Amino acid sequence: MEWIPAFSGHENGVDVYKEKNVKTAYWFGTDQLGRDLWTRTWHGTQISLIIALIATLADVLIGVVYGGISGYFGGMTDNVMQRIIEIIAGIPNLVWIILLILIMQPGLLAITVAILATSWLSMARIVRGEMLKLKNQEFVLASRTLGASDRRIIFRHLIPNSIGMIIINTMFSVPSAIFFEAFLSFIGLGIRSPQSSLGSLINDGYQMLQIHPYQTLYPGIIISLLLICFNIMGDGLRDAFDPKLRR
Template structure:
């Protein structure tokens, strides 16, 4: 009784929340968020991402300039009160174009990541759940696809479909799901013998219900890490392809397109290359650092 009184003395006169009254018990995701908040690098990266994503939405609106309006009289202007990032070689407002480009690059990365995640989860879940000859055949398909050079497949796809947004999404997603499928397969093969899975099968649940309702949700932590690392890879890949003339091309706009245009005038007007390259570097670095923080937060071995 004395120990109980002593343990409650430090809480006397204080307002306690339910987690404290329950012995400081918190859910898994609350604990993940708490650990992310304690990581200064992850917090700064998240803040930088929020700023960039917000500006990619409202930046073209607050600039007051159109994306493609040409004004030769104001070509190659330095940053000013009217044009915050200056203008390009055709007199177009660079601030507006940079944030339009950032928006396009992020949209490409998010759509490709979504395709990779959905296709990879379904394919890997089917392989692991059924096993046997189904797993063998589907695994051979993955090995056949991954045996071909990814860059070559991307170039051939762009040559056939053109340089539009849809062609770029298809070219970047056509092989990317294979790694996710292998990852999910390995994780689900460990989970399929769990008691709750066997109970669902015994109660007559269909294979697809077991995969979608029980197996894939329990790989969500692993999927979060895959998503966090895939998004910056797609952003950088899109920029590289567009810079080399394989990806998006004018009049389409992305960070890679702007860097390619800025590279042509960098000797005399380096500012046109600086801003899109800086936004690209900050965007990719912030996603990578946030992914590192998320990996540490999701690691059960580091939980206190």
């Protein structure tokens, strides 16, 4: 019975947290299981940013190259490549993730594959439109007359002159991927406990909304700040790298 203060010899009991050097102050508080929301929020932000980075790399590596080839060569090549995009875009993102969950376990890998499958489509269309607009300009015709190869024209002249639109779309793809991950985790198709993401944290906080609304407030603020920051970054990078604005 030594654990009972009246029989333990300690008048005020023993503070086990103090003896074990366990902190009792948490910046964001704790959830219903006593877990530190500060740590879980920033861990979830890290996962969301990793997914956003993968989506951005897919935009740049797949979308820019695919759209550049389609728009520059045109003709039958363009028709075939655009039909492929239409087939992929005709399947909603939610259907993609459900199909992937049937194959693999819900989690980071399933969300990543789903984003890789569809995130580059809008970038490919934008780059294709820029290629169609620029490929008959005088500087392109001059390069072709001087014997420049198609690859050099695409990557040396056309894509740099489209960098503004590419950067803007890339910056928009980052918050789009973050919200897509948050939505899937919120409805239970994405990251699940004990792992944390911004979407799963909002879902956990939603269950305690009437009692502890702060559990939903903090992840929501982080998502809003990410959206604002990436939009501002996109505008700044567009002004800095677009050759048309430097003239």
